Amino acid sequence: MSTGAAAGPADAGAPRQALLAYLLRLGDTSLVLGQRLGEWVGHAPELEEDLALANLALDFIGQARLLLSYAGEVEGRGRDEDALAFLRDAPEFMNLALAEQPNGDFAHTIVRQWLIDAWQLELYQGLTASADGRLAAIAAKALKESRYHYRFSSGWLVRLGDGTAESRSRAQQALESLWRFTGELFAPDEVDAQIAAAGVAPPLASQADAWSARVQRTLAETTLSRPAAAAYPWHGKRGVHTEHLGHLLGEMQHLQRSYPGLQW
Amino acid sequence: MSDPHKAAVSADWPLFEVFIRSRSGLEHKHVGSLHAADARMAIEHARDVYTRRQEGVSIWAVRSADIVASDPEEADALFEPARDKVYRHPTFYAIPDEVKNL
Numbered sequence: 001m002s003t004g005a006a007a008g009p010a011d012a013g014a015p016r017q018a019l020l021a022y023l024l025r026l027g028d029t030s031l032v033l034g035q036r037l038g039e040w041v042g043h044a045p046e047l048e049e050d051l052a053l054a055n056l057a058l059d060f061i062g063q064a065r066l067l068l069s070y071a072g073e074v075e076g077r078g079r080d081e082d083a084l085a086f087l088r089d090a091p092e093f094m095n096l097a098l099a100e101q102p103n104g105d106f107a108h109t110i111v112r113q114w115l116i117d118a119w120q121l122e123l124y125q126g127l128t129a130s131a132d133g134r135l136a137a138i139a140a141k142a143l144k145e146s147r148y149h150y151r152f153s154s155g156w157l158v159r160l161g162d163g164t165a166e167s168r169s170r171a172q173q174a175l176e177s178l179w180r181f182t183g184e185l186f187a188p189d190e191v192d193a194q195i196a197a198a199g200v201a202p203p204l205a206s207q208a209d210a211w212s213a214r215v216q217r218t219l220a221e222t223t224l225s226r227p228a229a230a231a232y233p234w235h236g237k238r239g240v241h242t243e244h245l246g247h248l249l250g251e252m253q254h255l256q257r258s259y260p261g262l263q264w
Numbered sequence: 265m266s267d268p269h270k271a272a273v274s275a276d277w278p279l280f281e282v283f284i285r286s287r288s289g290l291e292h293k294h295v296g297s298l299h300a301a302d303a304r305m306a307i308e309h310a311r312d313v314y315t316r317r318q319e320g321v322s323i324w325a326v327r328s329a330d331i332v333a334s335d336p337e338e339a340d341a342l343f344e345p346a347r348d349k350v351y352r353h354p355t356f357y358a359i360p361d362e363v364k365n366l
Contacts, residue, residue, distance in 0.1 A: 046277070046299065048298055048299060048300065048309040048312065048313055051309075051312045051313055051316075052308065052309065052312040055312050055316065148311075151308070152308055155304055155305065155308065159301065159302075159305075
């Protein structure tokens with residue numbers, strides 16, 4: 001997606017193309033993460049965790065619906081949330097690369113979740129004061145969900161990271177493998193700059209310190225060690241993805257692609 | 265997760281009894297039980313298993329092992345003596361229509 005030249009200013013005050021890109025980034029991140037969590041249904045290590053992960057998945061799908069519906073309206077080409085979710089290809093998805101990483105083992109899923117939950121907490125907190133009233137309302141609703149998500153994932157991180165030798169080693173492996181994707185969370189580009197300038201979202205850099213401190217507080221409750229800062233920022237939010245997203249979309253979009261317009 | 269591991273986890277996790285208060289002013293009612301590794305997880309599991317459809321505003325979780333229960337063998341001795349004492353029921357009073365939840 002081109003994010004260079006700003007089209008005319010939107011009602012909210014941010015350039016329309018930047019607002020659209022920003023909404024897709026948030027909405028796609030929630031959608032892809034929700035789909036990933038949904039893959040656990042029927043496979044979680046405990047019945048209760050099965051339900052817990054499914055509940056998380058539904059929260060994220062709910063957020064994605066609100067954000068993508070809004071994105072469709074901002075885009076103004078008649079695409080609704082379903083068209084955006086089911087009829088775009090991988091390069092058109094703007095989710096963070098971290099969200100599309102495979103579930104791996106339970107520790108892997110928890111670490112991915114915890115890193116994103118910490119990011120979303122700061123994000124939604126900041127967005128409740130957005131100059132864009134619609135986005136502020138979505139954030140206010142999602143913030144309550146995020147608080148619970150963080151409680152869940154940080155609780156599990158401490159349990160695994162301070163548990164048996166096996167759980168600790170798996171959690172540490174997951175940290176090492178996923179940490180390189182955290183560079184993208186706070187690496188601003190021109191969309192972020194325009195969005196921040198319009199007061200739609202706080203500058204990304206202002207959330208990075210709070211995220212880092214929050215993550216550090218939880219890590220301090222464990223025996224896990226924090227990996228070195230990720231030098232290479234991934235570019236999921238610019239549509240450049242790891243190979244995992246295509247497979248995820250293939251499964252998620254299969255029905256609508258095979259039977260266009262099919263309804264329950 | 266492999267099956268042997270799964271079995272080991274279930275055996276390790278104690279059983280909790282869950283009580284939900286459906287709305288303010290009402291009492292907590294027993295709704296079921298679940299497995300959890302610790303108290304915090306018990307509340308989270310109870311939230312996810314028993315309040316998905318807005319069933320509650322408050323949760324209590326108690327380790328099943330901490331509940332002291334009456335012995336079914338003693339049921340006759342404990343409860344039969346109350347059977348012929350109908351005068352203990354306050355059914356001889358007229359209750360005003362305005363009184364709810366009685």
